[in-house]
Amino acid sequence: MSRPALPLALAVLLVPLSARAAEPLALQCERLFESRSGKLLPARTVVVRDGRVAEVLEGRVEVPGTRTVDLAGHTCLPGWTDLHVHLGSQSNPQSYSEGFRLDPVDFAYRSVGFAEKTLLAGFTSVRDLGGEIAPHLRDAINQGLVKGPRIFAAGKSIATTGGHADPSNGYNDHLSHLIGPPGPTEGVINSVDDARQAVRQRYKDGSDVIKITATGGVLSYAKSGDAPQFTVDEVKAIVETARDYGYKVAAHAHGTEGMKRAVLGGVTSIEHGTYMSDEVMRLMKQHGTWYVPTLYAGRFVAEKAKVDGYFPEVVRPKAARIGAQIQDTAAKAYRSGVKIAFGTDMGVGPHGDNAREFVYMVEAGIPAAEALQAATVRAAEVLGVDDQGVIEAGKRADIVAVPGDPVADIQRVLEVALVMKDGVLFKQP
Structure with missing residues (x-):
């Protein structure tokens, strides 16, 4: 040249x-x-x-x-749209120690490859439900600097003290005292006022959607995977404040009581929904609440729970118990008439394998055409957009x-x- x-x-x-x-x-x-x-x-x-x-x-x-x-x-x-991903991470046996050893820039570099894999798998849009990297990755994709799907980013999930998205779970006393208890800025709340402040902080951070952890979770370093972790008033405060900014609210929830409070509080969607009862299904239909089952994640964690050393021992029984239940719940919710949309919780499993969720949905008794609608026109309804799907x-x-x-x-x-x-x-x- x-x-x-x-x-x-x-x-x-x-x-x-x-x-x-x-x-x-x-x-x-x-x-x-x-x-x-x-x-x-x-x-x-x-x-x-x-x-x-x-x-x-x-x-x-x-x-x-x-x-x-x-x-x-x-x-x-x-x-296709995957309504539940975490592009800033991917599960592996070292995941829990990596949070102490790696810097945010390390996770950011990884996310670039995860985003491209997701796009090439057919997913042109995703809702990233928890991760401080996602808003920045979204901007880089929108600017054409890297390849990836259109991202609707939650940023930091909102939790309660000790809840599924409390970033200090598992810290020893020295680290806990050194860093201090996280508050609304870090996405941890313990009151209605805290709840409003946490949503406003997500607005300040540039989020597109709000994510709350309405119950315990499978992979958090805590004993309970299903205990309720918000009051109804706290959920209502989050939803009302989110509405001020045009945000919808997604609620991670495994346990029945936590789901019930989230639905009564006005959330847009229930994610996972493992122990969804008939009463919760009735309430979801009454309130028009969407269900995003994340069958892939359930299958993945149940399988990895059998592998010695993959999860910490405090996590392993939750993964075995909760992971195995989700597909049966999705089948029952579909038969009951609950509105279902597509999501995988990818990041729990390997990015780029998102389409396998369609297969698991069909195995659960959801017709293939409706599974495809769940990732297209129905997902657009959940996002509140009318120019895609x-x-x-x-x-x-x-x-x-x-x-x-x-x-x-x-x-x-x-x-x-x-x-x-x-x-x-x-x-x-």
């Missing part, structure tokens, strides 16, 4: 992805999943211009002024394609052949 050409070449390489013009494309799909109805449509051509779906044409046709992407034998679907003119050009018919064979979702986000192809046959 000649010396004068080198600066120009470098300049092209350094242009953020978001600044590069997306070329007009015509995706010739063998069939198209219409997410509003849950039906498969015969051959369609999806025309994409300027990051949006321009039109959807019947048949596989040539469109002047566009580049054709031949998807013969493939089904096109709206880009469907393939329609004027909507975001977030599209995935898989070989064959995923409604007839849900395993096809594990073979993603094309990923488009905002009209840009990140993967294609």
Whole structure:
């Protein structure tokens, strides 16, 4: 390369992805999943211009002024949304010591790879429910500096003292006294006033959604995995303050009483829901509360609980007991008519394996078409957005394609052949 050409070449390489013009494309799909109805449509051509779906044409046709992407034998679907991920981490046998040995920048570098794996698996949007790295990763992706899904970030989860998201759980006396008890700034509350301050701090930090840990959790360094950890008044204070900023509230919850308080307090969604009772299901239907089962995480922790040394001994019995229950709960909730949306709790398991949740949902008795709706149009409802989750003119050009018919064979979702986000192809046959 000649010396004068080198600066120009470098300049092209350094242009953020978001600044590069997306070329007009015509995706010739063998069939198209219409997410509003849950039906498969015969051959369609999806025309994409300027990051949006321009039109959807019947048949596989040539469109002047566009580049054709031949998807013969493939089904096109709206880009999937995983409503429960943690892109800043990934479970491993050293996870508990890494929090003391690694710096935030180490986790940030890891998150870049996790984000790209998630996108290439077909997930064009995610809701990151807990992690201080996520808002910064979101911004880097939006600026086109790294590849990844669109992120709706909670930032630091809100907990009570000793609760599932208390960052000081497991500290010895020396560290506890050195650091001092965490408060609302760190996402730990013990009153209605604290609750309001914690939400306002999340606003200050740039969060998009609020996450609370309404009960104990499986992987926290604490004995109980299901005890309630907020009062109804505290939950209401969080929800009301969140509403001031246009936020929705997701509630991690395994135990029945904690779920009941979260639903009565007005949260948008219950995550995990392991010991969901008939009463809680009735309340969720009455209040319109969504359920995000995270079956993958339940299966993963139950399996790893059998491995000596993978989890600390205080965690291991919780993982074995709670993890094995979630799929049965999801089956019962579906039969009861509770609204279900898609989420994996990925970060508990390996990022990029998110689509396996579809398989587990179908195993739980949820029809494949409804599982696909849970990750598309239903997920958009949970997020409160109306420009994604469907393939329609004027909507975001977030599209995935898989070989064959995923409604007839849900395993096809594990073979993603094309990923488009905002009209840009990140993967294609």
